[in-house]
Amino acid sequence: MFYFAYGSNMDLSRIEDLGLHFQSIQRGVLPSWKLVFNVIDNPKDKSGYANISPEPKAKVEGLIIETNREAIRKLDWNEDAPDYYQKKKVSVVGPDGKNVECLTYVGNPKRIAKGLKPRKIYLAHLLDGRLFLDPDYLAKLKRIKTLD
Numbered sequence: 034m035f036y037f038a039y040g041s042n043m044d045l046s047r048i049e050d051l052g053l054h055f056q057s058i059q060r061g062v063l064p065s066w067k068l069v070f071n072v073i074d075n076p077k078d079k080s081g082y083a084n085i086s087p088e089p090k091a092k093v094e095g096l097i098i099e100t101n102r103e104a105i106r107k108l109d110w111n112e113d114a115p116d117y118y119q120k121k122k123v124s125v126v127g128p129d130g131k132n133v134e135c136l137t138y139v140g141n142p143k144r145i146a147k148g149l150k151p152r153k154i155y156l157a158h159l160l161d162g163r164l165f166l167d168p169d170y171l172a173k174l175k176r177i178k179t180l181d
Contacts, residue, residue, distance in 0.1 A: 084145070
């Protein structure tokens with residue numbers, strides 16, 4: 034099975050710390066979606082976690098991770114699914130231009146709010162995926178305003 038990581042799980046050391054095993058990792062692009070930070074982390078300070086939202090002319094870059102059902106169960110726990118995030122199947126374009134059907138996590142509408150920003154330490158997890166990201170996309174991530 035394939036999992037598309039676009040948020041904090043682009044930090045491979047974080048994935049390994051969770052005990053997730055993977056067979057392969059490659060660059061992936063999810064067309065017609067945009068990266069947003071609208072999943073409530075802490076309502077008191079307006080901090081938010083990464084999410085994706087449909088947007089016809091946008092794209093989200095991330096990692097296509099080949100893994101197994103056990104790892105997905107661990108991800109469900111880590112992503113607090115279905116309370117904070119819900120699983121969704123998406124078609125991601127791999128580095129060879131072919132589509133790969135992947136499982137990803139999308140914010141539960143009950144946990145979404147406007148006006149949120151990530152914390153700097155959280156954004157650093159996304160930046161750790163730099164080896165798999167296009168330089169322009171990486172630069173865009175670096176420009177994201179954080180709470181601190």
